Amino acid sequence: MAEPAEIVKGCMVIKPNGYAVWEVIQRELDTRFKASGHQNLYFPLLIPESFLRKEAEHVEGFSPELAIVTIAGGKKLEENYVIRPTSETIIGHFFARWIQSYRDLPLLYNQWANVMRWELRTRLFLRTSEFLWQEGHTAHSSHEEAMEEVIRMLHVYADVTENVMAMPVVRGLKTQAERFAGALRTYSIEAMMQNGLALQAGTSHDLGQNFGKAFEVQFQTKEGKLDYVWQTSWGVSTRLVGGLIMTHSDDKGLVLPPKVAPVKAVIVPIYRKDEERAQVMEVAARLANDMGGILGGIQVDQREGQSPGAKFFHWERRGVPVVFELGPRDLASGNIVMKRRDTGSKEVIAQADAVAKLNATLETIQTDLFNKAKQRLKDNTVLANSIEEVESILNEDVTAEKGGGKFVMAHLADDPSNDRRIKEFKASVRNIPLVDEFDGPGKCILTGVPVEKRVVIAKAY
């Protein structure tokens, strides 16, 4: 059916229409990675359990959700393997062997892979036990350089979510309580879904020298001294597809921004008799070719035995940005009917203008979808100046059946005890935005200590 995926035993089956969207996102990310000097490589799925234990915080953070292989080849293993929940440890192991000198640095690697985290509660695309992702892993000779990388990749993620997926995000620093297990600092991009809930859409970590020390990744500096490398890691997953769906879709089905839509436009032919069919198909094929053809994401719906109405619904449900209707009436007039998926508006245009109109419309849809999402984010971001206010805003939303979730901006100190207090409201501190769009410094609403800026508090997926 139209659903892009289904779930079995907590794991995801991604169907062609869902996977095609992921492929577009992959391509957009990958070209950006390459452009910033990264290379793809691949590490094993199975990681010796002992590797995990080398970084104390890391193993503590991931233990509860590990899937472990204890038997292989019919025999109990001397040492268990874990199915990778992420690859920092095995990569640390190899970095130690590959890096000797500052001349070997930086190492800028990325891997496209699947990982497994045994979640108790799964949700299609947003939280499944197995998911596809990319994980970037880099090693640097200084903390400054590593931090530049961390921030650079955060912006790469935001670039793709905002400019390709039309999904606006808040870039920021995670609180200490929320950071990646084993990292010094974690940055994230946070998106707001249509119901106002937050979705962590990507993370970028400053690993400091934690893994360098745990795996003895040392290098000789220019000055001839030994030092541990500074590492980063960053990742986004198929969760992005879920975010995309929940950002733009409506009651009729998917709505895909043109830049991620695998199929950008479909021509639905309308005819009664065979000779009409032949004439319509000929023009449809010509127009489709002019518009870019099948490789350009343009299709003619040639299926027999389906009424045009059924075809319209079919493509609408799948989120195709533009659907054309072409029938005998249009052949006579030299026109074609163009319909936008996002607004539902129909326009009769000259066939001669079809290519130009399509391209212009695709661009319009792209920017309209982004602006609409951006406006929603803005409208549902509110200030709070006391913990009571935070609570009441967050609680209001519980009653609102179709959402009403908010990004609550408040001054809050980065202290795990403060995070715990927020958790009582079934919400969390999403991040501390890089750019302060509000009123600057203030006093923590819980402790009164001075803080630089407001943090984002929200309920999240």
Next chain:
RNA sequence: CGGGCCGUGGCGCAGCCUGGCUAGCGCGCUUGCUUGGGGUGCAAGAGGUCCCGGGUUCAAAUCCCGGCGGCCCGACCA
């Protein structure tokens, strides 16, 4: 690990309480005709270990016992 619900053609379900004819409905599927500018209509047809095992009974999808599987709600999470 707590609380609730459910296993019946591919999918969604009814039937079960109160046992009894050939196990039914919708969607989907196949074939033919018809229709076609927003889910065409008609006709014919294919498709079933009623989750598994045991028990009660003349008789079990239905009642009893045991098992297995799945879903939803809460605490962990990209």
